Amino acid sequence: MEIKGLYLVTPDYYNDKIFDITEKALKNGANVLQYRDKTNNYKIRMYAGNKFRKLADDYGIPFIVDDDPVLMEIINADGVHIGKDDVPFEFLKEKYRDKIIGVSTYGDIDLALKYEKLGASYVAFGSFFNTTTKKDATMCDINILEYAKNIKIPVFAIGGITLDNVDTLLKYSISGVAVVSAIYSSNDPAAATRMFIQKLKEYNKL
Ligand SMILES: Cc1ncc(COP(=O)(O)OP(=O)(O)O)c(N)n1
Ligand SMILES: Cc1nc(C(=O)O)sc1CCOP(=O)(O)O
Numbered sequence: 001m002e003i004k005g006l007y008l009v010t011p012d013y014y015n016d017k018i019f020d021i022t023e024k025a026l027k028n029g030a031n032v033l034q035y036r037d038k039t040n041n042y043k044i045r046m047y048a049g050n051k052f053r054k055l056a057d058d059y060g061i062p063f064i065v066d067d068d069p070v071l072m073e074i075i076n077a078d079g080v081h082i083g084k085d086d087v088p089f090e091f092l093k094e095k096y097r098d099k100i101i102g103v104s105t106y107g108d109i110d111l112a113l114k115y116e117k118l119g120a121s122y123v124a125f126g127s128f129f130n131t132t133t134k135k136d137a138t139m140c141d142i143n144i145l146e147y148a149k150n151i152k153i154p155v156f157a158i159g160g161i162t163l164d165n166v167d168t169l170l171k172y173s174i175s176g177v178a179v180v181s182a183i184y185s186s187n188d189p190a191a192a193t194r195m196f197i198q199k200l201k202e203y204n205k206l
């Protein structure tokens with residue numbers, strides 16, 4: 001499964017309308033789906049995770065879970081995304097050899113090169129713009145993306161990405177962009193998705 005293009009990251013489950021928005025984005029071309037939920041209990045995360053799993057299957061795209069490899073197993077996700085405070089990469093790589101393991105590398109190119117060497121499936125740099133979704137996001141300089149061309153695994157950008165600022169990222173050698181609010185807070189998620197896909201194609205990412 002290719003990991004590139006528009007990487008849709010969900011907000012915390014709030015009600016079933018989240019599935020309608022997700023389906024609109026998948027129907028209009030989103031390429032990767034991640035379920036990220038920092039507040040709900042396991043019962044809700046299993047319920048929502050299974051719904052997202054079905055949607056990703058319906059549209060034939062990779063389905064990733066944030067932080068939690070046990071939830072990944074329970075809902076049979078294709079992979080997990082981890083950061084500095086999550087389960088160690090080496091443990092996951094050993095235990096889940098057939099799963100996608102993505103890693104947050106913030107603004108640290110050496111960290112990205114380290115995890116590339118250790119066998120990460122992709123890395124994500126961010127945050128490049130102000131975001132209200134992740135309260136503890138640290139800002140990083142867009143110029144680090146100059147080094148993306150030295151990384152052979154897929155590289156994503158994340159953090160405050162909108163249709164107005166995404167062009168400044170797409171000129172770099174990244175594989176795609178990860179977004180939450182630009183889709184889930186849009187008054188037309190389908191149109192917003194189509195515009196992201198159009199831009200990704202303009203910059204030969206798809
Ligand atoms: C693609 C992608 N990039 C970054 C994150 C951030 O995950 P989060 O768990 O909020 O923070 P870290 O643990 O990575 O610092 C993500 N979920 N997906
Ligand atoms: C999930 C996440 N990770 C970030 C990082 O910098 O690692 S920023 C972020 C939030 C992205 O949401 P929005 O597209 O709404 O800004």
Ligand SMILES: [Mg+2]
Binds near residue numbers: 066067081084
């Ligand atoms: Mg995390």
